[in-house]
Amino acid sequence: MSDKTNVSRRRFIQGMGVAGLGAAFPGIWLGKPARASELRVGFIYVGSRDDYGYNQSHAAGARALRDLPGVTVLEEENVPETIAVQRTMESMINLDDVNLVFPTSFGYYDPHVLRVAGRNSNILFRHCGGLYEEGSHPENAGSYFGYIDECQYLNGIVAGHMTRSKRLGFIAARAIPQVLRNINAFTMGARSVDPDIRVQVIYTGDWHLPVREAEATNGLADQGVDVITCHVDSPMVIAETCEARGVYVCGYHADQSRLAPNRYLIGAEWKWETPYKRIVEDVMAGETPSRFLRGGLAEGFVQPSAYGSMVGDGARRQADEVKEKMMQGDFVIFEGPLNDNQGNTVIAEGESHEQRDTWLEQMDWLVEGVRD
Amino acid sequence: MQAGTLFLHARRAGSAAVPPVLALLAACVLFSLFLLVQGISPSAVFGNIYDGAFGSWFSWQNSMQRAAPIMLTALCVAITAKLGLIVIGAEGALVLGGLGAALAGLALQGWLPPLGAQVGLLLAGAVVGGLWIALAGALRHYRGVNETISTLLLTYIAIAVLNHLVEGPLRDPASLNNPSTFPLDWNVMIGEIPGTTIHWGFGFAVVACIVCWVLVNRTTFGFAARMIGGNPQAAKLSGIPVGRVLLLACGLGGAAAGLAGAVEVAAVHGAANSSLAVGYGFTGILVAFIARQNALAIIAVAILLGGLEASSGVVQRRMDLPDATLVVFQGIAFLCVLASEAIQGRLRMPQLLRPREAV
Amino acid sequence: MEEQTDVLQEQLTGVAEALGWWGVPLAILAGAIRASTPFLFVALGECLTERSGRINLGLEGGLVMGALAGFAFSHITGNPWAGVLMAALVGSLMGLIHGVLCSLPRVNDIAVGIAIMLFGVGLAFYLGKPFIQESAPRLPAVPLGFWSSSGAVQSALSVNALFVIGVILAPLMVLFFRSTRWGLVVRMVGDNEEAARAAGYSPMRVRILATMVGSAMAGIGGAFLSLYYPGGWSEGLSSGQGLMAVALVIFARWHPVYCMLAALLFGAAGAIGPALQSVGVSWGYYLFNAAPYVLTLVIMIIACSRFRTLRGAPGELSVAR
Incomplete structure (x- = not known):
């Protein structure tokens, strides 16, 4: 079964969906009296919006929209990636006249957002992290995401300077492209300081498992790992356990320095208000927001946490230097020659993949130096 | 004669x-107090609950759709409970049933006509789910392993197996951020009931409930099951093949849960992935006990619960309250309903006063 | 030359700090101590409740409410032990609801337990919103690993006081059931309601009390989660420890010391997955993470037999029939 047949199959479903349902239910969505010049935005979170992590970072972005004139924000949390999210989107549209939907969990996109978008062609959908396919996905769908791997690269540089054992740890929820990309960027940042550095990955198997995350942190610390970072929904427990075990931690999603005052080196933080404001402003101006909205440090979609006081000058200097280049757009993380940890060449000499290259969003390899 | 018994049934159901x-x-009164203490208007909350759950045809469909998988997992609990078993592992049967259905669908599509592949994958889901719970039944019967623990343990094991296979050997490399098996063909997917936006899973669930009611209340199998539930020793002495009935009941219950998984795959996800394990199995336990293991009452209770879940979103969006608000209400409501069993049968007074010729 | 000494230095620190494969048994031991405490308290509590002839599946609700109450009170008063006390109190209130409702005629204890679980978890999530961002003083640990220079050993052997209390409690509970009057009353009520009534004890009152105490212990188990390990209040704090611990009681055949062993086994097995991954064994991490469940099931299959089903089961218990 090749990728090609899958795509065409999917295209067919979309076509059928749009044609069939549009014909079956005319006017239900079009017939609503639009509330005059008001944009009603619906946010959907997969977990609790106060999770000190991923969902909270989106809720912070949603809060920033509340101050804009003419914008009403409606939020719904703990929506699982099943028929429930399809129904939630349609309920927002039907009962609350929402005209712009932000489903924020990775797993919402295919098939849920695609299906509901196909049925509601006059409503805009912008999904976090999905990969929009021109032509095969409904025109009113689209996605946005931040290049947080840039911040993970900076995390890696600082970690590379601070480690004494040359062994770093990465606690990851699942082996999906966006997680692998972070692991790779972190590793490459660290190995730019010292190519002997190794990164040990532990997969917990799900996005929020506090006890297992604590066990993983302890397991890494027992193995002599002295800097740990992560990609799980809420790094709260990991930061606190690192503080207790006396190993350094690089944060993720939000600033956790308060949880590990003596051990928090730096962190990778989202600034979702930037893409949210940009999308909303486009809609208010009557334009179609980009279906492939991406940005990194330069665009203000992500930002590093402030350095912890224990971070030395050498680390700050190198990290600042790279950050400056990233801001200028002169820095490419995924540049050849690059081998994966099986010894295969993944990016040949002279080749490079800039951030906007969607090849990176389909990553299924781990870079040399990662043990998983 | 039929009219008379029907009337009797209706009357009994009415008073029940x-x-x-x-x-x-x-x-509602207790929950209103809970809200009033915090200065939240109960009438606004209840208005939104009604709006979101049953206020319009759209909302009804929303509630019924959410009820479909819960009905089937509740059946798994209810059928086995007739024998006095407490099975809390419908989630595991659902998850593996979904996986089995996805694999069967992939194998069958292409060389069977779509309808054949659909029937095949639904059957596969039911068979896998049935075997999974029957395994717990066999452990109970042949080794004396308590089925409550074994089904709970088997659930965690089933979820681990699903995740392992879906992220490893069975993963479709094109499934990027939600690792899944290869997708089913569009024409194998199960569609919607004509005139509605509800997928056929709801229809299957209602039919399964009715079949199950007949099976338990109108067949020798059901009689044997209830007899084992009443007194296993007596049942054995009177010649009932306890082991066979037990395995059959577990198999049927597991099949219902497995069917729920198959429907999730064939009507919603189009592939098997970790979104199968979202707690339908656990919600089913609650529904089955509230419905007092009555398969027909399960339909009503599941729709009510689906409605509460559907309305949670409306309450969150319009009143900026957390998702947990409706969970608190569900908790209070179910505690009250369970407590009300104490007055069940004691409310005959007004009827006794009336002339009893109808009875 | 300088480079060489650097490399040597590095290797030396590597040897001193990294335990390699020895880390796996150490992590399992540490896991048994760290992760088993909630299981231990919930299982001992449930053991008491079930010995009185009632099953309370709602201990998960008591546990989560206890976790919140413990955290909130530790935060407000600045004293984690005040938090533990509050957790026990809140837990016992959840037990009171269960105990009273189940004393009504025809009310099914399992169903009420599931409803209590829903209610407790929902209420805790609702009331807990303001505390997610807060921090609270933690329960202290006893550094039993002070003799070792290895950070890993020190950490593995820093034992929380609640764990010690739980371990002492288990044999005390055996004594309680065997040789105290109250213990005999609980057992009598659990084994034969009529006999207890004939002897002048109210089964209802005994069961309500047993459920309250059992649920209070679940609350303490929750306080351990929020005040020690993994620590902090969040909505995903419990991953079903309360429900699993109830199952462990049946596994342990209603014997407090076996409950303790089961909890230790379960905590230890939970550490296998992360420990193996930290030394580089990554294949099948989902399967290794399911080790506690597989292990429990296998032990049950071996230990049970068709002809001596559920020895030690209280006669009045619904699941034991």
């Missing part, structure tokens, strides 16, 4: 429905 209705009213 009085305590739960009173209980729901009591729950």
Whole structure:
């Protein structure tokens, strides 16, 4: 079964969906009296919006929209990636006249957002992290995401300077492209300081498992790992356990320095208000927001946490230097020659993949130096 | 004769429905107090609950759709409970049933006509789910392993197996951020009931409930099952093949849960992935016990619960309250309904006063 | 030359700090101590409740409410032990609801337990919103690993006081059931309601009390989660420890010391997955993470037999029939 047949199959479903349902239910969505010049935005979170992590970072972005004139924000949390999210989107549209939907969990996109978008062609959908396919996905769908791997690269540089054992740890929820990309960027940042550095990955198997995350942190610390970072929904427990075990931690999603005052080196933080404001402003101006909205440090979609006081000058200097280049757009993380940890060449000499290259969003390899 | 018995049934069902209705009213009062203490308007909350759950045809469909998988997992609990078993592992049967259905669908599509592949994958889901719970039944019967623990353990094991296979050997490399098996063909997917936006899973679930009711109340199998539930020793002495009935009941219950998984795959996801394990199995336990293991009552209770879940979103969006608000209400409501069983059968007074010729 | 000494230095620190494969048994031991405490308290509590002839599946609700109450009170008063006390109190209130409702005629204890679980978890999530961002003083640990220079050993052997209390409690509970009057009353009520009534004890009152105490212990188990390990209040704090611990009681055949062993086994097995991954064994991490469940099931299959089903089961218990 090749990728090609899958795509065409999917295209067919979309076509059928749009044609069939549009014909079956005319006017239900079009017939609503639009509330005059008001944009009603619906946010959907997969977990609790106060999770000190991923969902909270989106809720912070949603809060920033509340101050804009003419914008009403409606939020719904703990929506699982099943028929429930399809129904939630349609309920927002039907009962609350929402005209712009932000489903924020990775797993919402295919098939849920695609299906509901196909049925509601006059409503805009912008999904976090999905990969929009021109032509095969409904025109009113689209996605946005931040290049947080840039911040993970900076995390890696600082970690590379601070480690004494040359062994770093990465606690990851699942082996999906966006997680692998972070692991790779972190590793490459660290190995730019010292190519002997190794990164040990532990997969917990799900996005929020506090006890297992604590066990993983302890397991890494027992193995002599002295800097740990992560990609799980809420790094709260990991930061606190690192503080207790006396190993350094690089944060993720939000600033956790308060949880590990003596051990928090730096962190990778989202600034979702930037893409949210940009999308909303486009809609208010009557334009179609980009279906492939991406940005990194330069665009203000992500930002590093402030350095912890224990971070030395050498680390700050190198990290600042790279950050400056990233801001200028002169820095490419995924540049050849690059081998994966099986010894295969993944990016040949002279080749490079800039951030906007969607090849990176389909990553299924781990870079040399990662043990998983 | 039929009209008379029907009337009797209706009357009995009617009087059986009085305590739960009173209980729901009591729950509303308690929940209102809970809200008033915090200065939240109960009328606004209840208005939104009604709006989101049953206020329009759209909302009804929303509630019924959410009820479909819960009905089937509740059946798994209810059928086995007739024998006195407490099975809390419908989630595991659902998850593996979904996986089995996805694999069967992939194998069958292409060389069977779509309808054949659909039937095949639904059957596969039911068979896998049935075998999974029957395994717990066999452990119970042949080794004396308590089925409550074994089904709970088997659930965690089933979820681990699903995740392992879906992220490893069975993963479709094109499934990027939600690792899944290869997708089913569009024409194998199960569509919607004509005139509605509800997928056929709801229809299957209702039919399964009715079949199950008949099976338990109108067949020798059901009689044997109830007899084992009443007194296993007596059942054995009177020549009932306890082991066979037990395995069959577990298999049927597991099949219902496995069917729920198959429907999730064939009507919603189009592939098997970790979104199968979202707790339908656990919600089913609650529904089955509230419905007092009555397969027909399960339909009503599941729709009510689906409605509460559907309305949670409306309450969150319009009143900026957390998702947990409706969970608190569900908790209070179910505690009240369960407590109301104490007055079940004691509300005959008004009927006794009336002339009894109808009875 | 300088480079060489650097490399040597590095290797030396590597040897001193990294335990390699020895880390796996150490992590399992540490896991048994760290992760088993909630299981231990919930299982001992449930053991008491079930010995009185009632099953309370709602201990998960008591546990989560206890976790919140413990955290909130530790935060407000600045004293984690005040938090533990509050957790026990809140837990016992959840037990009171269960105990009273189940004393009504025809009310099914399992169903009420599931409803209590829903209610407790929902209420805790609702009331807990303001505390997610807060921090609270933690329960202290006893550094039993002070003799070792290895950070890993020190950490593995820093034992929380609640764990010690739980371990002492288990044999005390055996004594309680065997040789105290109250213990005999609980057992009598659990084994034969009529006999207890004939002897002048109210089964209802005994069961309500047993459920309250059992649920209070679940609350303490929750306080351990929020005040020690993994620590902090969040909505995903419990991953079903309360429900699993109830199952462990049946596994342990209603014997407090076996409950303790089961909890230790379960905590230890939970550490296998992360420990193996930290030394580089990554294949099948989902399967290794399911080790506690597989292990429990296998032990049950071996230990049970068709002809001596559920020895030690209280006669009045619904699941034991």
